[in-house]
Amino acid sequence: KQEVTQIPAALSVPEGENLVLNCSFTDSAIYNLQWFRQDPGKGLTSLLLIQSSQREQTSGRLNASLDKSSGRSTLYIAASQPGDSATYLCAVPDTGANSKLTFGKGITLSVRP
Amino acid sequence: DTEVTQTPKHLVMGMTNKKSLKCEQHMGHRAMYWYKQKAKKPPELMFVYSYEKLSINESVPSRFSPECPNSSLLNLHLHALQPEDSALYLCASSQEIGELFFGEGSRLTVL
Numbered sequence: 321k322q323e324v325t326q327i328p329a330a331l332s333v334p335e336g337e338n339l340v341l342n343c344s345f346t347d348s349a350i351y352n353l354q355w356f357r358q359d360p361g362k363g364l365t366s367l368l369l370i371q372s373s374q375r376e377q378t379s380g381r382l383n384a385s386l387d388k389s390s391g392r393s394t395l396y397i398a399a400s401q402p403g404d405s406a407t408y409l410c411a412v413p414d415t416g417a418n419s420k421l422t423f424g425k426g427i428t429l430s431v432r433p
Numbered sequence: 434d435t436e437v438t439q440t441p442k443h444l445v446m447g448m449t450n451k452k453s454l455k456c457e458q459h460m461g462h463r464a465m466y467w468y469k470q471k472a473k474k475p476p477e478l479m480f481v482y483s484y485e486k487l488s489i490n491e492s493v494p495s496r497f498s499p500e501c502p503n504s505s506l507l508n509l510h511l512h513a514l515q516p517e518d519s520a521l522y523l524c525a526s527s528q529e530i531g532e533l534f535f536g537e538g539s540r541l542t543v544l
Contacts (some may be wrong), residue, residue, distance in 0.1 A: 361538075419532065423476060426475060
């Protein structure tokens with residue numbers, strides 16, 4: 321059974337700092353990995369999707385990497401801003417059930433002005 | 434247009450009421466999902482429809498009844514809910530195996 325871990329649960333950084341959010345998963349036979357952002361009381365916004373054949377994906381100040389063999393993904397946020405404050409979740413499809421995503425518990429990021 | 438629209442945004446209902454949540458997408462996605470999310474927890478999958486047929490039911494109580502009238506619409510019919518069913522209900526869609534797009538959610542309160 322796939323398990324996804326995100327540590328730490330919360331992170332507070334000053335504005336302008338570059339930061340890395342970590343995600344680990346137990347079964348490396350994944351089809352893809354997706355990073356989401358969630359603001360309080362809102363839905364999830366897809367940030368980046370990395371296919372299993374890819375090593376990284378970039379969108380603006382965000383860069384996500386994937387190392388299937390070690391069961392790890394990182395989300396790099398450059399020059400963080402207060403508007404980046406949110407909960408960031410990673411998710412991978414379950415082995416043998418690609419329609420079902422297993423989510424990490426998320427990292428709540430606070431960027432201080 | 435990468436948008437999934439959910440209505441209503443907020444719903445308050447008594448335990449004897451019948452109500453419905455609605456979801457619509459126009460991205461041509463053939464898979465649609467209902468998730469339930471409690472505060473400070475990740476979303477939990479409830480149902481998956483693939484090509485308008487129910488493909489996954491995560492042992493959800495029968496007081497939740499999904500319906501997929503066509504490839505763009507997904508409903509969740511609610512009847513005789515319990516206070517512990519209060520949560521954020523999220524709809525999502527995707528191509529068969531691809532990027533998942535979520536709506537803003539319907540915040541449900543059961544009194």
